[in-house]
Amino acid sequence: MDADVVIVGAGPVGLFLAAELLLGGLQPLVVEQLAQPATERKARGIGVLATEALTRRGLGPQLAAAHEEGIRDFARDHGSTLGHFANIHKLLPDEDRPRTHIWQPELERLLAGHAVGVPMRRAHRVTAIESDVDGVTAIVETPQGERRITAAYLVGCDGGRGKVRSLAGFGFPGTPPLLRTLAGQVRFEGAVPPAGRYAAGSFMHGGSMAGVTEFARDGESDGPVTPAELAAAIRRVTGEDVTVTEVRDSRRFADQARQADDYRRGRILLAGDAAHVHSPSGGQGLNLGLLDAANLGWKLAAVVRGEMPETLLDSYFRERGPAGAAVLRNTRAQSALLAPGPHVDALREIVAELMDLPEANRYFSDLLSGVKERYEFPYPAEEPVGLHSPDRSLVDDEGRVTLLSDHTRTGRGVLVLDPESRDLAALATKRIEVVPATNTESFLLRPDGVIAWAGGEAELKVALDTWFA
Ligand SMILES: Cc1cc2nc3c(=O)[nH]c(=O)nc-3n(C[C@H](O)[C@H](O)[C@H](O)COP(=O)(O)OP(=O)(O)OC[C@H]3O[C@@H](n4cnc5c(N)ncnc54)[C@H](O)[C@@H]3O)c2cc1C
Missing domain, CATH: 3.50.50.60 (FAD/NAD(P)-binding domain)
Known part of the structure; x- marks a missing residue:
């Protein structure tokens, strides 16, 4: 191969x-x-x-x-x-x-x-x-x-x-576009209508960015947005004629889902x-x-x-x-x-x-x-299991402070153990780093930062079997 x-x-x-x-x-x-x-x-x-x-x-x-x-x-x-x-x-x-x-x-x-x-x-x-x-x-x-x-x-x-x-x-499967936006870094000559919502769509204008959102229409072109095309869209939405001399970094996107x-x-x-x-x-x-x-x-x-x-x-x-x-x-x-x-x-x-x-x-x-979205696991567990863990500081037995993210660079799982659970370290495989900590309850982190266990020994065995064999 x-x-x-x-x-x-x-x-x-x-x-x-x-x-x-x-x-x-x-x-x-x-x-x-x-x-x-x-x-x-x-x-x-x-x-x-x-x-x-x-x-x-x-x-x-x-x-x-x-x-x-x-x-x-x-x-x-x-x-x-x-x-x-x-x-x-x-x-x-x-x-x-x-x-x-x-x-x-x-x-x-x-x-x-x-x-x-x-x-x-x-x-x-x-x-x-x-x-x-x-x-x-x-x-x-x-x-x-x-x-x-x-x-x-x-x-x-x-x-x-x-x-x-x-x-x-x-x-x-999904839904076709409802709205379409043309936007980019735009240079205008002369007056520009105020940004905001209009009867036919929205006109955005801030810094050098400008854009127009309207209902999507069939048969639109696919290439870079031209100055004439953008000026015509602004005219349709605001009712005002504008002169667009340049569109850089143009974007054309719709909202099909x-x-x-x-x-x-x-x-x-x-x-x-x-x-x-x-x-x-x-x-x-x-x-x-x-x-x-x-x-x-x-x-x-x-x-x-x-x-x-x-x-x-x-x-x-x-x-x-x-x-x-x-x-x-x-x-x-x-x-x-x-x-x-x-x-x-x-x-x-x-x-x-x-x-x-x-x-x-x-x-x-x-x-x-998406921080509140919990993954459904094939074993019973309660929050925070199934959630992505934020980064947090960990204090070891000597009072040294590290970040959880200091232990995740190798891509292995991380088993953080509080002082009462240190004997659970024996269950860890080579794909798991064991980190003693005194300032948190024990938990197991998958390599993608999802909390896979926070509980007793039997539950830890199930979690390790499920994700790390
Ligand atoms: C205007 C706009 C604003 C956005 N703003 C945000 C934002 O602020 N935040 C955000 O999270 N997302 C935003 N997005 C969405 C974000 O850009 C995309 O979600 C992101 O690019 C997806 O990354 P991707 O790697 O999946 O795909 P892509 O970035 O599309 O990369 C796909 C790659 O595959 C290559 N490829 C395609 N076909 C083949 C082939 N047959 N063989 C070999 N190579 C191929 C392509 O050339 C391309 O390099 C925005 C999108 C748009 C259009």
């Missing part, structure tokens, strides 16, 4: 998955159709859980440095540093569990550096896939002609328009936008995709190493499927609130008033971050 796992797509999700598999002792290989890294500034941030996932692998300082500039850009373009639900900018930050403002090309550079050691084949486009019980073959178009790449597994991280999904026969009916078919898996597409409202795509990679990486590594049965992979969709569905649900709700019309105006006012209530404000933040 050419590799243990072939990853199709060197977007953020493919790169992070590659790094996770390498950490898990595998030899992954990434194939990417683009000859050079993408420069398109799509996402401008990652959520709480993705920030924590990358921090667990030692990328916290780079994220914090990027955030400085990212938050400045966000404030310039949106007139606020507060997060938003359907462009209602009222969401207060969670100081204990921050998100990161980082432009997507910078994130991809950071992740490419993190995945160093994984072979990357650029200008390689997957055109077909063959799969049987023994492995997978990707048929790849390259500048030197067609190549066949073989591996034990193949993961489609090839984005929303990727081919792996259809080549492997996954269903992709679709999710693959499974994330695994035999030896072919999906992660990231390849598995789910939705409106970018609330900036959740990367949170979702990077968490798919975090969830899948260590499981696939354990299965390929032969330490865990293939059935472990069933837990990937069982856990990540509901997370994807939850984002589709809240982005559909945001689209409904972004549609034009007086009824929606009234609803937005009420939602904005609700957001002034501290509990409701937290509710919307949690909805977007």
